[in-house]
Amino acid sequence: MNKKTGFMVHAALxxxxxVVITVAFAPISYGPVQIRISEMLTVLPFFTPAAIPGLFIGALIANAYGGLGIIDVVVGSSATLIAALMTFKMKRKMLAPLPPVLVNAVIIGAMLSYLFQLPLLPTMIYVGLGQVVACYGLGxxxxxxxxxYGSRLWISKKDILNSSN
Structure with a gap:
C-alpha cells in the first residue's frame, strides 16, 4: 500500500x-457535563498526521448524532481540528494531551454555555475536567x-515528511 493510500485508510479508521466510541457512550458524550471517552484518541496526532483529518471527520459525524444541531457540527468539529493541529506540533509527550483539554474547555465550554444558557466559566471548567479525564486519564x-507496542501500526510524522509520493 502506498503512503497516500495508507494515510487515507488510517484517517478513515x-x-x-x-464515532463508534462517542455514540456507544452517548449518555456521557454529549451535554454540558461530559466525559467523551473518544477524546482519548486526540493524542494520536502526536504520532501520526493521519489522525488530524480522522479526528475532524469523526467529530463531525459524531456531533451530527449528538442532537445539538449544526452549531455543534461546525463549532465542535472545528475545535477538534484546532486541537489536533496543535497536538501534532507538540514536541513533548507529556504536553500532547494539553491542546484538546484547553481548546475544548474554551470553545466547547463557550458553545455549551450559549446553547444551554449556563454560566460560562463553570461550563468551561466542567468541559475542561471531562477533557482531563479523557485526554490525560485515558489518552x-x-x-x-x-x-x-503499536507505533508500527500507522504512517508516522517522519514517513509523511520524508515522502515524495
Whole structure:
C-alpha cells in the first residue's frame, strides 16, 4: 500500500473509531457535563498526521448524532481540528494531551454555555475536567501503550515528511 493510500485508510479508521466510541457512550458524550471517552484518541496526532483529518471527520459525524444541531457540527468539529493541529506540533509527550483539554474547555465550554444558557466559566471548567479525564486519564496511558507496542501500526510524522509520493 502506498503512503497516500495508507494515510487515507488510517484517517478513515480513526474517524470510524471516534464515532463508534462517542455514540456507544452517548449518555456521557454529549451535554454540558461530559466525559467523551473518544477524546482519548486526540493524542494520536502526536504520532501520526493521519489522525488530524480522522479526528475532524469523526467529530463531525459524531456531533451530527449528538442532537445539538449544526452549531455543534461546525463549532465542535472545528475545535477538534484546532486541537489536533496543535497536538501534532507538540514536541513533548507529556504536553500532547494539553491542546484538546484547553481548546475544548474554551470553545466547547463557550458553545455549551450559549446553547444551554449556563454560566460560562463553570461550563468551561466542567468541559475542561471531562477533557482531563479523557485526554490525560485515558489518552496518556494510551500513548504509553502505543510507544511500547503499536507505533508500527500507522504512517508516522517522519514517513509523511520524508515522502515524495
Amino acid at each position: 480513526l474517524a470510524a473509531i471516534y 496518556y496511558p494510551f500513548m504509553m501503550a502505543i510507544e511500547k
